[in-house]
Amino acid sequence: MMLEPAQCAGDAPRTHAPRTPNDPHSPLPDHSPPPDHTTRLPAPARDARLRAEREQWQRRRRLERQLHDGAALRISALSLQLGLFRHRVPEAEPDLHASIDGLQDELHAVLQELRDVAGKIYPPLLDEAGLGPALREAADRVETPVRVVAPDDRFGPAAEGAAYFAVTECLEAATAASPGLDVVVRRDGAVLAVDVVGVELRHADAMLDAVRRLGGTIDVAGGPDAGTITARLPCE
């Protein structure tokens, strides 16, 4: 009998699991009436949803720190211990030296992968230094020339996180043929505003996805192809 990926050893037999007829993996439809003797909780109010969304960003920041202070530091320490071990193995054992070097290289590759994951959860530079330095570092990784203008001001982990990922998605999608983008970060009272100038306007929808859960908005100017997308996010 072939097991479906979703079904693992130890799972209840699937015949007892509640499924909808069309898609065995989808949860019950939202609008079906609650079963008898149960009370469905009302959908959270807008304030509660915003609060929950802000907490998500705090959680992401904590996860990144946990990776840094936990797994990454342990592996770095292991790399040092291997170096010490290599030093103690007699020179007359070249094969063993080569094996230890190979192990160290593997650990370095693991650390690099951890760094990549951590950066996608919450970039440590964004946490420590803010939008300007983090966006400049992100701009260094793409082909298109990008100029970043940003104050040293801080806007809180949620607004900064959402703005960072909204902008970097744009930068990564920009084609190599693009003559260059300007990213301008500014504060407008309790609002963080980010202009992406010279960008293809078709990225506006993706940016809206990135900011709307925090109550953010997107304005588009210029066009028809390239123009300015402005994201606005309530911030600290």
Add this chain to the structure above:
Amino acid sequence: MRVALAEDGALFREGLLMLLQAAGHEVVGCTADGDSLVALLATQPADVAILDIRMPPEPDGGLVTAERLRAAHPDMGLLFLSHYAESHYLMRILQIGTDSIGYRLKEKVGSVDVLTDTLTRIESGEIVIEPTLAKRLVERPRGDKKGVIATLSERELDVLRLMAEGRSNTGIAAQLFVTPKAVEKHIANIFGKLNLHADTAEHHRRVLAVLTYLRSQRDEE
């Protein structure tokens, strides 16, 4: 060499301590935060202080501690270790000092040879920059510098990358198996193409000129 060390991760601190001792260095102090290291080094001389960037006093205690150490002991070398190699921190480090200073990834100093080479270069006055970061700076310079970099020959790129690692001319020559005179010539060509003035013979000034060039935007930040 006399070395002092501040790092808040106990496992890594112990590992580094043992590796330093195995490499034959005298560890004069080993602390978990920057303030204790400053206090310790007030009475205890050291040639190089090794600092974790992200340690107490939070958030980047290594940098604050380094500023105090550089003011109190201008001749003491400083080596920053971090889990991240970012040009943002490199520039902040170079604001603290442009000689006898280094920035390396934590896991990359995990051999006696690399550790001793790094410390020796710092003690002799060089800037030591993590090779992966130097490579990234050269391959992906900011703003409109990409076109200029593309005009460099392959050999000139090798020289530029090693310069961005902070290596001296003799160090570059040794890495590339050429004479220091040949390196001089390449550097003159590079500075010509980059339109930089090689008006100072001082090594670290030239390294700084190259790094600033690679990192500046279309107009200055």
